[in-house]
């Protein structure tokens with residue numbers, strides 16, 4: 330009986346020893362790694378800790394994002410998530426309706442910034458007047474470039490133009506990776522200014538400016 334109890338106790342310990350710790354997380358590599366020790370001792374950096382690696386003068390293991398990186402997961406304003414904010418998506422809430430009006434107050438400064446960015450990113454295809462004339466890409470044979478002076482696009486909500494810049498449309502590539510959110514709204518404002526320059530009536534011109542034009 331004594332032997333039985335001793336054996337039984339050993340068996341219990343054995344079973345607990347082998348099966349009792351299954352599912353526990355461990356920072357140790359699996360046993361196999363010891364046959365291939367390069368897996369156990371690989372030279373790698375854990376994120377967001379310190380490092381003695383001489384290449385990094387600030388001693389942090391993670392590098393900072395390159396300047397101009399566009400965040401995709403956290404909003405720029407109010408700390409909302411990226412997708413909840415019409416500023417980031419051009420859409421109302423998480424729905425599919427586009428915001429009618431540019432959420433950024435339109436100032437002369439914004440339009441100038443939009444002009445600057447438009448002439449870099451859009452003009453090569455859509456032309457300086459956005460009427461699909463004169464863009465080098467069009468001259469080289471891209472025949473489907475949209476005319477942004479078209480009544481259809483004049484009537485389009487601001488958010489939809491923003492969305493086309495962000496995600497592209499049919500044969501137009503997305504520009505979210507090149508043009509930060511704030512600049513996309515500036516471009517939308519400038520496209521509206523270009524459209525207005527064709528659609529405006531004499532009464533839209535302030536009197537002193539009209540005087541000069543005469």
Ligand code: HEC
Nearest residue numbers: 450451454466473474475490493494498499500501504516
């Ligand atoms: C490489 C050429 C190219 C560049 C650069 C380009 N586009 Fe386009 N864009 C196109 C083409 C082509 C279409 C027509 C797509 C289609 O419907 O087939 C188009 C269509 C559009 C439309 C109409 C979308 C619709 O709903 O029909 C808008 C608005 C627009 N572009 C705005 C812009 C703005 C703003 C920029 C600058 C950020 C820009 N595009 C840069 C080629 C370009």
